Amino acid sequence: MRIVCIGGGPAGLYFGLLMKGRNPQHEVTVIERNRPYDTFGWGVVFSDQTLGNLRAADAPSADAILDAFNHWDDIEINFRGQQVRSSGHGFCGIGRKRLLNILQARCEELGVKLVFETQVTDDTAYEADLIVACDGANSAIRQKYAATYQPDIDMRDCRFVWLGTKKLFDAFTFAFxxxxxxxxxxxxxxxxxxxxxxxxxxxxxxxRAAGLDEMSKEDSIAFCEKLFAKYLDGHPLLSNAAHLRGSSQWIRFPRVVNQEWVHWRSNANGARPTPIVLMGDAAHTAHFSIGSGTKLALEDSIELANSIGEHPGDLAAALQHYTEVRSVGVLRIQNAARNSTEWFEHVDRYTSFEPEQFAYSLLTRSQRISHENLRERDAHYLSAFEDWLATRSGIERAPAKHSVPPMFTPFTLRGVTLKNRVVVSPMAQYSAVDGVAGDYHLMHLGARAMGGAALVMTEMTCVSPEARITPGCPGMYAPAHLAAWKRIVDFVHAQSDAKIGMQLGHAGAKASTRVSWEGIDQPLPEGNWPLVSASPQQYLHGVSQWSREASREDLREIEAQFVRSAQMAVEAGFDWLELHCAHGYFLSSFLSPLTNHRSDEYGGSLQNRLRYPLQIFAAIRKVWPADKPISVRISAHDWVDGGTTPDDAVEIARAFKAAGADMIDVSSGQVSKAEKPVYGRMFQTPFADRIRNEAGIATIAVGAISEADHVNSIIAAGRADLCAVARPHLANPSWTLNEAAKIGYFDVMWPKQYTAAKSQLERNLERERAQVAANAGLSPQERAQRAEGTV
Structure with missing residues (x-):
């Protein structure tokens, strides 16, 4: 093959040497705009895992890189005069210039043609079987064929300057x-x-406020030297960007995403089209705070070389395989990098934390490092942090006892203390008859109360017959409802140490539908009742009933219904009350601009849209006991242009806090069928994080929280105060007890009737952990033999 790499950075050089090393008959040319052995920037960072990938791809270059590496395990965080260290992270640092020199030398050794001081403006000047565009984040080739690549470039908020110093740090050091x-x-x-x-x-x-946008390069470096003097020990800060002047050395990071990675260039005289494939920063970028730009470039090179090798004679198939494989891996890294970037963009969100929790939040900011992953890296650090966190909840570790995981620390709100941080999320069961919660609900909620969770929430319980989502939804508006709920509350209090809460709501425009297994959100085949909401709407276009706009009389009547239901919840003995203002239901329809088009004092601005939900909240707060909490569930993001945004959610939370709310239960979506949510593990937790740490109110995180590791990470990092777990609790009522055993934490109380099963489960899981540890480092063949009992 004739291969031309436009760009002589790590991607182009490494791909060139890999292809030439695999087949010396390839004609490989790497074209670089800078001079030989010239580069800008300072050092780059790899993980130990990345170095292993390089060794497998090309051992000679990997050995040379390893010889030049400085290796360290520690991360050090300096904040408010305190220093926190965590070990076991396995980083390698190498000068960018040294790395390029190694790759250039290896290219020359293998016979790759290196062309320097050549700026490529016309790719058609090169005849090749394959052109690789690896000309950086500002790629001219990507810009030329933007109609194909469809780049999306997001300039991030922070300004940064890349400097150097002769002060030698013995850890990856963060200073604030x-x-x-x-x-x-x-x-x-x-x-x-x-x-x-x-x-x-x-x-x-x-x-800008500091005036750095108007300073000379020399003055801005002096500013940084003075600001961080205590970390530099008298050493100056150095710049090697002589070509930059003034504030231009301070740049913003561009997050680059491309819809397509390959453009097929038409050639004259009927010649075969030439593929131009993006690689490295031209294809994608990942913020330097997780040190992944060079890593991604080298892994691109490895995968493209492998794909070509696996599809001999079929370059189109090879390029398709390359883009499919890499786009998935890159997206995972970019998502982590986005989390990390946003953390550093909003450091002030976390500066009220004590240094210990601030450091933990930093370490876990990208979600690539979790609580248990930190335990694997540095068990001593994590155990000490768990002890520190537990003391904040009034727990002192007993001698010879395990440190208490964050999810098992107690939490107190008003006069209610929860034994741990796990909530059984409200989950519609559609199993009531005429609004009455029956034996099914006793079994459902009772089993989960005995399963270890601290708080068990009812599904949305409706304030009137017309407020029900379906005929199978429970209510709290008739004497039979009060009696049925009191029976369940009494059972939970008698048979467990869990608390039980009632979620009150009104379905609004999403009412009068079938139970989910007969067609979710579908209108009843007969017997539908009239719908009411903030403004006329049809939830499912062309399918749902149209709701009418709530009149003044409607609003007064519905307020009275909420008050009546709250009073009945007091009589039933509930410990907790939640007001449902999410998911497009009645109160949610006032909050979202997608569903509120009113022209009176309840419509228009966010302040006006908040007026009626706050009116309901104030009314139920008056009748609910002062020593018991009320939380409010909101949709923090409608996932639709023009809908509620996370910025709005912070303001909504502030308004409910000012009205006397104790906690915000932070969900999202289900307001419009036009929504386009971005799913992933713990995908809604960032909304809870923002509300907790910007609005200053306790939050419940929900959404794709399925492991103790998730709960521990969220609570320990101060991203939320409680975690509501839904579907895992449907699959396993004793999810909390099971997860405790999985992570090896045995100091939890089981129902006395079940204690015989506790030790057996713990022993079985201990054996499984020991087996996993024993298998670590074995080859697939050895693991298979061990499983078969042959070794």
Missing amino acids: EETEWGWFQAHAYRFDDQTSTFIVETPERVW
Whole structure:
């Protein structure tokens, strides 16, 4: 093959040497705009895992890189005069110039043609079987064929400057300093025997407020030296970007995503089209805070070379395989990088934390490192942190006892103390008869109360017959309802140490539908009742009934219904009350601009849209006991342009807090069928994080939380105060007890009737963990033999 790589960075060089190393008959040319052995920037970082990938791909270059690496295990966080260290992270640092020199030398050794000081503006000047566009984040080739690649470039908020220093850091060091204008942070690490990288970063608004946008390069470096003097030990900060002047050395990070990675260029005279494939930063970028740009570029090179090798003679199939495989892997890294980027863009969200929790939040910011992953890396650090966190809940570790995982620390709100941080989420069961919760609900909620969760929530319980989603939904508006619920509450209190809460709501425009297994959101085949909402709407276009706009009389009547239901919940003995203002139901329909088009004082601005839900809240707060909490469930994101945004959600939470709400239960979506949610594990937790740490109110995180590891990570990082777990509780009523045993935490109380099963489960899971540990490091063949009992 004739291969031309446009761009002589890590991607182009490494792909060139891999292809030439696999087949010396390939004609490979790498074209670079800079001079030989010239580069900008300081050091780059790899993980130990990345180095293993390089060794498998090309051992000679990997060995040379390894010889030049500075390796460290520790991350050090400096915040408010305290230093926190965590070990076991396995990083390698190398100078960018040294890395390129190694790759250039290896290319020359293998016979790759290197062309320097050549700026490619016309790719048609090169005849090749394959052109690789690896010309950086500002790729001219990508821009030329933008109609094919469909790039999406998101310029992030922070400004940063890439500097160096002769101060040698012995850990990957983060330092945070507060100024009169806001917070600055430094990312520093050693990459050779004489030099460390020192990146200074701050949000755009802080950068401008400090006057850095008008400073000379020399003055801005002096500013950074003074700000971070206590970490530099008298060493100056250095710049190797002589070509930049003034504030231009401070840049914003571009997050690059492309819909397509391959363009087929038509050639003259009927010649075969030439594929131009994107690689490295031209194809994607990942923020430097997780050190993945160079890693991704090298892994691109490996995968493209492998794909070509696996599809001999079929370049189109090879390129398709490459893009399919890499786009998935890259997206995973980019999602983690986005989480990390946003954390650093909003450091001030977490600066009220004590240094111990601030450091934990930083370590787990990307969600690639979880609670149990930290335990694997540095068990001593995590155990000490768990002890510190537990003392904040009034727990002192007993001698010879396991440190208490965050999910098993108690939580107190008003006069109610929950034994742990796990909530059985409200889940519609559609099994009531005439609104009466029967034996099914006693079994359903009772089993989960005995299963270890601290708080068991009823499904949305409706304030009138017309407020029900379906005929199978429970209510709290008739004497029979009160008696039925009191029976369940009494059982939970008598047979468990769990608390039980009632979620009150009104279905609004989503009422009068079939139970889910007969057609979710579908109107009843007969016997439908009239619908009411903030404004006329049809939830399913062309299918659902139209609701009418709630009149003044409707609003007064519905307020009275909520008050009546809340009073009945008091009589039934519930410990907790939740007001349902989410998911497109009646109160939600006032909050979202998608469903509220009123022209009176209840419509228009967010302040007006909040007026009626706040009116309902104030009314039930008056009749609910002062020593018991009320939470409010909201949809923090409608996932539709023009709908409620996470910014709005913070303001909504602030308004409910001012009205006396104790907690916000943070969900999202289900307001419009036009929604396009972005799913993933713990995908709604960032909304709970923002509300908790910006609005200053306790939150419940919900959505794709399925493991103890998730709960522990969320609680420990201060992203929420409770975690509501739904579907895993449907599959296993004793999910909390089971998860405790899975992570090896045995100091939990089981129902006395079930204690015989506790030790057996714990022993079985201990054996499974031991087996996993014994299998670690074995080859697939050895693991199979062990499973078969042959070894």
